[in-house]
Amino acid sequence: MAEAIPFLAPRADVLARRAEIVADLIDLLPPECLVHEPRELVPFETDAFVSYRRLPLAVALPRSTAEVAAVMKYCHRYGVPLVPRGAGTSLSGGAIPQEDAVVLGLSKMNRILDIDLADRTMTMQAGVTNLAISDAVSGEGFFYAPDPSSQLACTIGGNIGMNSGGAHCLKYGVTTNNLLGVTMVLTDGTVIELGGKALDAAGYDLLGLVCGSEGQLGVVTEATVRLIAKPEGARPVLFGFDTSEEAGACVADVIAAGIIPVAIEFMDKPAIEICEAFAKAGYPLDVGALLIVEVEGSESEMDAMLADIVAIARRHAVKVVRECQSATEAALIWKGRKSAFGATGRIADYICMDGTVPLSQLSHVLKKTSEIVDHYGLRVANVFHAGDGNMHPLILFNANDPDEAAKAEAAGMDILKLCVDVGGCLTGEHGVGIEKRDLMRHQYAEVDLQQMMAVRAAFDPGWILNPSKVFPLDGRSAA
Amino acid sequence: MSEFRPATEAEVASIARDHAARGAALSVVGGNTRRGFGNAVPARSMLRSTALSGIVTYNPGEMVMTARAGTPLAVVEAALAEGGQMMAFEPADHRPLMATDGEPTIGGVFAANISGPRRFVAGAARDSLLGVRFVNGKGEIVKAGGRVMKNVTGLDLVKLMAGSHGTLGLLTEVTFRVPPRPKAEETLVVSGLNDAEAAEAMAAAMALSVEVSGAAHLPLTVAWKFLGGKLPEGEATVLRIEGLPGSVDMRAKKLTDTMARFGTVTRLDGGQSAALWREIRDILPFADGTLRPVWRVSVAPGVGHQLVAALRLEAGVDAFYDWQGGLVWLRMEAEPEGDLVRRYIHALGGGHATLVRAAPSARAATQSFQPQPEAVALLSRRVKESFDPAGIFNPGKMG
Numbered sequence: 001m002a003e004a005i006p007f008l009a010p011r012a013d014v015l016a017r018r019a020e021i022v023a024d025l026i027d028l029l030p031p032e033c034l035v036h037e038p039r040e041l042v043p044f045e046t047d048a049f050v051s052y053r054r055l056p057l058a059v060a061l062p063r064s065t066a067e068v069a070a071v072m073k074y075c076h077r078y079g080v081p082l083v084p085r086g087a088g089t090s091l092s093g094g095a096i097p098q099e100d101a102v103v104l105g106l107s108k109m110n111r112i113l114d115i116d117l118a119d120r121t122m123t124m125q126a127g128v129t130n131l132a133i134s135d136a137v138s139g140e141g142f143f144y145a146p147d148p149s150s151q152l153a154c155t156i157g158g159n160i161g162m163n164s165g166g167a168h169c170l171k172y173g174v175t176t177n178n179l180l181g182v183t184m185v186l187t188d189g190t191v192i193e194l195g196g197k198a199l200d201a202a203g204y205d206l207l208g209l210v211c212g213s214e215g216q217l218g219v220v221t222e223a224t225v226r227l228i229a230k231p232e233g234a235r236p237v238l239f240g241f242d243t244s245e246e247a248g249a250c251v252a253d254v255i256a257a258g259i260i261p262v263a264i265e266f267m268d269k270p271a272i273e274i275c276e277a278f279a280k281a282g283y284p285l286d287v288g289a290l291l292i293v294e295v296e297g298s299e300s301e302m303d304a305m306l307a308d309i310v311a312i313a314r315r316h317a318v319k320v321v322r323e324c325q326s327a328t329e330a331a332l333i334w335k336g337r338k339s340a341f342g343a344t345g346r347i348a349d350y351i352c353m354d355g356t357v358p359l360s361q362l363s364h365v366l367k368k369t370s371e372i373v374d375h376y377g378l379r380v381a382n383v384f385h386a387g388d389g390n391m392h393p394l395i396l397f398n399a400n401d402p403d404e405a406a407k408a409e410a411a412g413m414d415i416l417k418l419c420v421d422v423g424g425c426l427t428g429e430h431g432v433g434i435e436k437r438d439l440m441r442h443q444y445a446e447v448d449l450q451q452m453m454a455v456r457a458a459f460d461p462g463w464i465l466n467p468s469k470v471f472p473l474d475g476r477s478a479a
Numbered sequence: 480m481s482e483f484r485p486a487t488e489a490e491v492a493s494i495a496r497d498h499a500a501r502g503a504a505l506s507v508v509g510g511n512t513r514r515g516f517g518n519a520v521p522a523r524s525m526l527r528s529t530a531l532s533g534i535v536t537y538n539p540g541e542m543v544m545t546a547r548a549g550t551p552l553a554v555v556e557a558a559l560a561e562g563g564q565m566m567a568f569e570p571a572d573h574r575p576l577m578a579t580d581g582e583p584t585i586g587g588v589f590a591a592n593i594s595g596p597r598r599f600v601a602g603a604a605r606d607s608l609l610g611v612r613f614v615n616g617k618g619e620i621v622k623a624g625g626r627v628m629k630n631v632t633g634l635d636l637v638k639l640m641a642g643s644h645g646t647l648g649l650l651t652e653v654t655f656r657v658p659p660r661p662k663a664e665e666t667l668v669v670s671g672l673n674d675a676e677a678a679e680a681m682a683a684a685m686a687l688s689v690e691v692s693g694a695a696h697l698p699l700t701v702a703w704k705f706l707g708g709k710l711p712e713g714e715a716t717v718l719r720i721e722g723l724p725g726s727v728d729m730r731a732k733k734l735t736d737t738m739a740r741f742g743t744v745t746r747l748d749g750g751q752s753a754a755l756w757r758e759i760r761d762i763l764p765f766a767d768g769t770l771r772p773v774w775r776v777s778v779a780p781g782v783g784h785q786l787v788a789a790l791r792l793e794a795g796v797d798a799f800y801d802w803q804g805g806l807v808w809l810r811m812e813a814e815p816e817g818d819l820v821r822r823y824i825h826a827l828g829g830g831h832a833t834l835v836r837a838a839p840s841a842r843a844a845t846q847s848f849q850p851q852p853e854a855v856a857l858l859s860r861r862v863k864e865s866f867d868p869a870g871i872f873n874p875g876k877m878g
Binding site: 116117119120121142169173174176190192196197199204206207208209213217229230232252255256258297358388424429430432447449451455456457458459470471 | 626
């Protein structure tokens with residue numbers, strides 16, 4: 001596909017010294033921790049934003065904070081760009097390398113270091129997967145709340161980089177609200193600790209700044225997260241409506257009534273069909289829009305909350321209300337939702353947008369999204385976190401048709417601008433990466449961006465870390 | 480001390496530019512009810528947000544409010560009460576403790592990241608803050624974040640501004656989450672536990688799926704000061720449950736069953752419960768009209784009681800616990816003993832201590848905020864310079 005988004009030009013001096021750099025890295029790391037044969041570099045050339053790919057100079061796969069620090073110190077000294085990588089599931093291109101960069105992959109750092117159930121904390125290396133955190137304490141009745149759809153694969157380090165969310169953050173918050181501390185390596189190889197088991201830290205909230213910084217400020221090697229006692233029970237319920245507008249209005253009224261379910265997920269007709277064909281979750285196919293509303297608590301608490309939600313849904317002419325009858329059914333309902341992106345990938349290429357809008361704008365933005373995609377002659381499936389206004393339109397296209405691919409990208413950009421224009425933002429949980437980098441000026445004034453870049457410069461004045469990402473390539477002079 | 484009360488962002492920007500050009504320091508304040516926080520600031524002029532006042536937008540259906548920074552907290556709370564919503568982080572009123580007067584502002588609450596009992600489950604002020612507008616030390620009007628609940632667009636400068644105590648800029652506008660106010664609440668009092676037993680009981684409560692939203696332990700020396708002496712006799716370990724009325728009752732019963740193992744359980748109804756948590760929030764036992772040093776200590780929940788036990792061997796100290804034991808309020812009999820307090824915190828696995836109240840002489844001899852390791856301190860200095868290169872805003876306040 002035609003590449004509309006430019007990368008920084010590779011540093012010629014770095015490319016010229018490739019062999020030397022590889023030799024030096026071989027001295028720093030054991031053989032199994034360094035990838036440098038071109039054919040073996042291919043798996044690292046992109047992430048889940050697959051339209052763009054670059055073969056990196058080398059891939060370092062350190063096993064400890066000390067090895068991370070050694071690689072970073074070296075790259076800092078010789079001006080070699082570094083691209084941190086967790087599991088490579090970024091939807092915004094956050095982990096896509098560049099030709100002059102060493103990829104710093106954290107996948108070998110996958111050990112859980114400490115579980116403290118009395119204090120409800122867990123400390124782990126950055127390459128531990130999101131789901132492994134909850135799995136490690138599930139038997140004791142605890143869980144880790146943020147649950148991105150990619151949770152089987154994605155790592156806590158990547159989650160911190162992107163401040164990841166998930167379906168259940170309506171009630172429990174996103175990564176930044178559940179992160180207590182990190183061990184982090186600065187660009188010059190200095191190791192620092194921010195936060196810990198205490199709920200807050202002294203001084204400026206550097207932990208809050210680092211969370212969601214997309215590998216621009218340093219590399220997190222260990223994290224301490226907050227655990228929560230699992231609810232007594234949880235029950236997802238399907239609500240089918242004739243139209244997206246009715247479903248959107250129902251969401252707004254549920255929130256306005258002061259009811260906060262754990263999750264309110266939205267699917268439109270194309271998304272329902274795609275997910276049902278894949279997961280056989282029992283989604284109704286004769287409706288125009290579907291809400292998955294999950295409530296939790298004891299049986300009687302869930303009954304009471306559901307009764308209130310059903311009453312509101314009836315005011316919006318709900319067609320189908322389907323409660324699941326077993327844990328297996330509940331798991332299937334979530335499987336359908338969480339595999340939405342993968343299931344979509346089976347029928348077409350797609351790009352997934354991630355803008356967040358104020359709840360009052362949901363219906364309007366859904367309608368405009370359809371119009372925008374229609375205008376480009378493409379199809380869209382909407383599947384997203386309605387309770388917090390985080391939209392995920394999946395724009396379907398054929399990647400082998402350059403014209404269609406360009407149209408899909410253009411439609412996506414129009415949709416994101418719309419999100420900003422109604423008072424929202426470009427990205428709710430996937431990050432800016434390269435994908436939304438050049439739209440940053442649509443959301444922020446130059447002075448806002450310059451302040452961010454000045455803060456960035458406090459950490460990495462030489463733009464060594466993930467340099468092609470987040471900030472427009474022009475106008476970086478302030479740093 | 481001369482005082483500036485700009486009514487527009489443009490005026491703030493012009494004052495900042497003027498002071499930056501002259502390298503003249505400004506003391507940045509809102510309602511100034513928390514004066515005494517931080518190190519003394521050597522400034523001859525005060526920059527106040529109080530004329531930047533008023534709620535800008537509030538639509539309860541979106542669970543978000545935008546207010547200008549100088550808006551009195553009371554005005555925000557009244558509007559939220561009408562909308563059936565709240566600030567989940569329960570900001571404390573420090574006037575009783577600090578013996579100050581004036582009206583706290585919403586900007587001051589966020590600038591100092593003031594967070595009360597519900598913080599340990601619902602997040603701090605910084606977790607509720609979605610967007611800010613501020614004027615930095617170069618006199619630039621900057622916005623960060625937005626007004627939606629999920630936003631990862633660019634660096635999260637919002638978190639930096641929360642808790643920066645006016646050292647990075649003057650907040651001019653804040654946008655924050657306002658979730659529904661629980662319709663009912665109840666508090667269980669477990670009586671007669673010592674500090675270590677209380678820590679164990681609170682951890683057991685937090686491991687149950689009953690959603691405890693307040694967990695504090697009030698030792699004998701302070702328990703009698705709450706609710707006008709009406710708490711049951713003895714040490715009081717208090718656990719709050721909030722939500723829909725039927726659900727609160729059911730969960731309270733379940734919690735009572737588990738807590739009965741630890742001690743005698745009594746239940747406080749909604750009115751008493753609300754009053755009790757307000758008093759805990761406002762550090763009532765130490766609001767004694769004196770300047771005896773008061774520390775706010777943040778450690779791992781299980782460590783709080785160990786810290787107090789260690790300190791008691793070496794200093795005259797009174798204490799009570801919030802956040803399941805992770806927030807310790809310490810009142811020293813005489814000197815702040817900062818080195819001692821911080822040495823034990825370090826020895827017990829880390830955390831930090833902030834000197835909230837002290838006599839001016841004691842304050843001058845003690846760093847209010849916990850000194851940081853050199854590498855972190857260096858980063859913090861660079862961050863400060865990136866906002867305020869001339870160092871005009873509250874210089875030295877945070878160390």
